[in-house]
Amino acid sequence: MLFLPTWSIIHSRVWKMQIPYFARHCRVVTFDGRGNGKSDRPSAPDAYKEEEFAADALAVMDATGTERAVLVSLSRGAERSLLIGASHPERVAGMVFIAPALPLPPAAPRSGAEQAFVTPHESYDGWQKWNKHYWLDQYEDFVQFFFSQVFTEPHSTKQREDAVGWALETDPETLIATQLAPRLPDEESVRELASRVRWPVLVIHGLDDAVRPHDSGAALAEMVGGAFVTLEGSGHCPQARDPVKVNLLLRDFACPPTPSRRWSRGKSRGKRALYISSPIGLGHAQRDVAIADELRKLHPGLEIDWLAQHPVTAVLEARGEHIHPASAHLANESQHIESESAEHDLHCFQAWRRMDEILLTNFMTFHDLARDEQYDLWIGDEAWEIDYYLHENPEEKRAAYVWLTDFVGWLPMPDGGDHEAFLTADYNGEMIEHIARYRRLRDRALFVGNPDDIVAEAFGPDLPLIRDWTEEHYDFPGYVTGFDPADFADRGRLRAELGYSEDEQICIVSVGGSGVGADLLRRVIAAFPYAKQRVPALRMIVVAGPRIDPASLPTHEGLEIRAYVHELYRHLAACDLAVVQGGLTTGMELTASRRPFLYFPLRHHFEQNLHVRHRLERYRAGRCMDYEAETPETIAAAIADEIGREVDYRRVEGDGAARAAAMIAELL
Structure with missing residues (x-):
């Protein structure tokens, strides 16, 4: 699979949610397009002709020994994909177009601004910011505006931040040159290239795309005789905002999974559970093993597989637990957390936000395992990626699902200011919306502790108190130590x-x-x-x-x-x-x-x-x-x-694991 560059306002990191997953299933090639990333930034507009981008892609294929590939393009990458197919059809195994930016009806929202791109204005509102003079004077504001139109989906703060950061790695002069470069002028020129398509085609387009109209993607699919998938509620970059769905569509198109060669009738299957234990520290492993032991007492013969990574695997191996081989594909979360730390300093919330591609990679590993093997029960102990992406893609639920956590609510640190307070409230708000819409998704939600252990704060402005909401949506088995203090x-x-x-x-x-x-x-x-x-x-x-x-x-x-x-x-x-x-x-x-x-x-x-x-x-x-x-x-x-001081602590219950297991066992 060759993931092509899109407009030079961003570079190849735009494919960060695809590359790790597909690298497990096929050979993946991508590169920074000219104008951003590690590639040159020529100043002449002719250097940014679409033919030049197509030639770059062919040169990369030659340099990497890639004879044929499925070409995956985003937005402006559509034209260079068609050019490669027209000039070198033997190099193309298939094409995927995501939100293709081609001169097809209906017109794009910025079409009027494009015609007046070099004309100065007295004021610049909305798409009037698509203007050479505004870019030179207010580049960062334009970038902020543009990506607010790219990511129209609610709760897209991280995707916008990423894209703005990538845009700031280039400059307005470079983007002006890309805009002045010649491109396909009209529908007829697209039709001429499309007439040469002789391979499978998939077009994916968000219905709420505010940059390129959804119907223009449908027009391309009809023109080339390809399959067309509408993503309702999605914007212009669904591969970043809805990566699970896009990845599954790409997988089925480019490298479909091999059908299982073995199937067991329902009544002949033993009971199986898949336990996903958070790798951040060892505490989760200790309590999870204790809960697993109690579950086996209630359901003798229960087979438990663990999807886990170091250092949790150290505890599991010492206990003789079965670590599923798919665990080897998990991206290392502990290593990321360590890389984010300074001297006894870890901005936990921001580190978690910056772990988005790791979390997506690990969800896709879980997804493939859960698709290929039958489990009666999934248990996720602070398996944030599982919980988040299941709520984003509820149709992927295939088993009873239990969620465990020992805290609820992202909270801002005092020196984080208004912006961090906004971000934590936004993340909390999305979680609350997820649970309200899909209460059926978590068959059990267990808070590892008691109601009094919950902080008194609210999730954010105009959001409920954390304790009130948690008491409504969780069960409380008490604290799980993993041992009996007695x-x-x-x-x-x-x-x-x-x-x-x-x-x-x-x-x-x-x-x-x-x-x-x-x-x-x-x-x-x-x-x-x-x-x-x-x-x-x-x-x-x-x-x-x-x-x-x-x-x-x-x-x-x-x-x-x-x-x-x-x-x-x-x-x-x-x-x-x-x-x-x-x-x-x-x-x-x-x-x-x-x-x-x-x-x-x-x-x-x-x-x-x-x-x-x-x-x-x-x-x-x-x-x-x-x-x-x-x-x-x-x-x-x-x-x-x-040292040696007598203490007067409140007692901690010793039966938390048994109580948690009893709540979970009902699902088996």
Whole structure:
């Protein structure tokens, strides 16, 4: 498949929602068109003739050894696709046109502005901004306006931001040159090229396209005798805004899946569940395995496959769980989160937004698996991509579906300003609309906790209170620790099993399963000599976790550094103090085991600073620390103050996994 460049206002990243998926199913070629990205920006209009773009595409095919390809074009790419077919039909295996921009009736909304493109105006409103002089004077405003017309769908903030960013990688002079370049003049010139089409054609067009009329796409499909698909509610770039549907249409057209060679009659099938566990940290894995164990008690013989990635797979492998081979195709979410972090700083909401192509890639992996294999039940523990794209494409639901989460509501950080508050409210609003329209999609929605654990804030202006809405739409099994705190009532025996003597004061330092906590580990390690002076019996054990190399951390005499520790919660239950990041799972494990702890929420991490802190304060658990304000000396003082302290925490239930499993088991 050759994904062609479109207008030079954007580059090949416009295909980011297609490339990873199709690269698993066929050979994919794409490139930055002249005028943007990594390609040159010639100044002469003749350099942007459509024949030049077509020649570039053929040169790329030659350079990559691509004899034939399905050509996929977007908007202005339609003309160069037809030119390639007309001059080199032997290189074309098929054509897909998405929102083709060709001189076919009816006229485009900007047709009047195009005729006066070089004429200055006293004012520029709407499509009058399609003007050489306005571009030179107010380029960024034009770009903002243009992409508001490209993405007319509600809640398209990320797609618009992406496109504006790509447009700012070129300049108005380049775009003016592209606009002055000669193009096909009229319908007859299109018809002449279309008459040479001798291969399968698919045309996809959004009914709400505000840049190129939907009926012009229908006219092209009729002209070439191709299939035509209308996307109701979609705008000019559905491959970005409705990528699942577009990907499935492209897949069926260009490289259809092979039919399964095996089928089982319904009554002969054993019960099967597919469990999708969030890879951000290890906490989800611990509770998910506990729920899975309880499900098997209620449904003996239940087969559970796991769609998961590192570091979750480390827990699953240690437990002997079956990780589905399709997991190898998942794009790495933990690596992305780590790449977004700075020194003990992770802007969680923005990092999640910038993970959109990873989430789409992973949904497509899930989709192919769920299409090819029969499951009675899907369980998604904060599997955001599954939940979002199922609500965007509800027809893709094929099994009972359970959604689990331990927080509800994106919340802005105080220094995010009005823009972040707008964005979080917009994301929350879309989620609320999804649930209101398709309440049937989630057969069970479980909040891992209790109603009082929910923050008191609203989802945003003119949106409901988070707690009120969550109580209406979720069930509450209580918190799921993955263990029964009563099992550790005899701490002396537990310490002996783990090799901790009674005359030692054990301090466990852990930052979970991601690599984001390395800076906190280093600062606590620096505090060790000072803490040892204050607490002579101190034995500090630093757990690097599966994504931090222990050899990368500094050390001191008497300090122990370990890599991944299986069943770390047992060590936490045995310790005299823990120093941890601000994640919920470790904090609640320590709360359930009634151990004192210091916790350092990541800066800008809304979940740790708002949702988790609210819950821990409700349990009267832990001492919240500010990484920016604390030095090794003050951390050492806090360790000395807290180690071995008797606590008065609110009790954490020990049967959360069983209660969650009972709610899920009804669906089987």
